[in-house]
Amino acid sequence: MIHFRSNLTVAVGEAMIEMAEAGPATYRRGFAGDTFNTAWHMAQILDAALPVRFVTKVGTDSLSSDFINLLDADGLDISHIGRVADRTMGLYMIELDGAERSFHYWRDTSAARLLAEDEGWLTEALHGAGLIHVSGITLAILRPDARARLISALATARTTGARVSFDPNVRPRLWPSQEENRDAMQAMLNVTDIAVPSFDDEAALWGDASPAETTARLRDAGVAEIVVKNGAAPVTFWDGAQVGEVPCAPVSDVRDTSGAGDAFNAGYLAARLAGHDPLLAIASGQKMSATALQHFGARIPAGQVPALAGSKPQLDVR
Template sequence: MAQNNQAQSFVTLGEAMGLFVAKTPGRLADVEEFSRYLAGAEVNVAIGMARLGFQSNYVSKVGNDCIGEFIRNAIGKENINTDSISETADYPTGFMMKTSQTDGSDPAVEYFRRNSAASTLNASDIDASLFKADTHLHLTGVAAAVSSSMREAIFKALEYARAQGCSITFDTNLRPTLWPNQETMIKTVNELAFASDIVLPGVEEGKILVGSEDPETIADFYLNNGAKTVIVKLGAEGAFYKTAAGESGTVAGFKVEKVVDTVGAGDSFATGVISALLDGKSVAEAARRGNLFGSLAVQVRGDSESLPTRAKLIELEQA
């Protein structure tokens, strides 16, 4: 992969949503005040890549409503190319609500995304001109779960990317409640993983997708089916990596004094890994940066607020 990040183009697609986080602990039904943020697994990574100076492109669809307008404005402020975000008056923009936890546990989340504008994204919304030899495509299991038409869009993006020789990452990122059944989820997610260069599963996801929670077994499964590199997320313990060339190892996680919110940590991890690889770093160094970004994410409420600029990254990695 090229080492000059300014020459690198990054593309991802999925559903951006409004995120309303409770200002006080308690059940969502009882909370009266919320803070608004931008959310969405793929848009979080697009934001992280843009802050690091990469040419970031995000493909999605929003409704002609206040949340859609908020999303467009928020993404635009992050210097992300919004030309591929279309708008429809026929479907609303999706949003989610999240509890506020004080003990570091995972927050309760409720989604309002059924029949959303983004769920109508389809293969015809994918522009072939986005994909060039220096383009990196990032895909996730979240986007694949949204709808059958978005899955078609994902496979079209894969087709264009592979035709141009683009590098491709895939974050398995399972959302079982969005899939029609577990069999379809496992089959589709693994098919996308097999077609990608770099696969980023979590060890808990490995139990579902591979039938094992052993990091090396998970890695070998994807390496034996076409992936070139697999980095398995181990939570607070860090990450295990293995390549098709046989290089492997475990990179320790970063100690965090107080966990505020775990949502978005996986997206930050992906941003760290992808950016490091595009910067020409080794797989071990990429896993370390992924761990660093993940540790920053769990210390804030929003999903993308902790993602650093290039200047901040240099400061963090020199510390």
């Protein structure tokens, strides 16, 4: 089983300004982004006992300052958020049409796209981490040379004992081609210790026929700890010793599925950092995502983030 040499988590990626429709032509501002959502939930769960740093780049404008101030107030380590003078944060709008939601993005020239321009800066930002969390969206927003610098900085961090977790979060529209997407994912798996994919993403990119096939493919790629989410279906995991499936308790009143996977990752990784084994950590992931499903928006309101699970879930060993 993986152990962490320090209790510092460092998440790397993009947070965007979120404008969620609140009434006719009226929008409420928030901030969201996959690795950011995971880092923010982890910070709420771990409540400053175990530090969580979010690494990104934002602008020098007042919106970017508001974002940094929010993270600071909510207990995240903001020491390595870079500021780029001539760019600002990406933005997206959520439009409602009854229960249907549509998303519009303005993120092509966001400051976060420059987060891996300087490998020395990145290496410094990752310094001292026990766990580093990255996603396929983090990879997708980078040019190929910058992506290679990030992967190189992760490889360096691993040589000094850091562990890397990776959620592929496949978003075909962010990639110029499926081939480039696959190549980047494969390169990332070479520096991944813990993979937390969702099965539908993996099936779309790799043609996996079942979560067991996803698990086997990631294992062949050298990943030591694998947790495959699959919506309401059981979570499939492999931790080097046992393979199994953990059923999901049904969630009543599902309001919004966005961010369920990010919240799961937060519960799982926070529990692992706190010393829980993978099976117990899955229970925390499921608890966190169940709560996220019952709230609008990608993040659970501060103060309503549940505590880590205290007892092991039922396991179907295969």
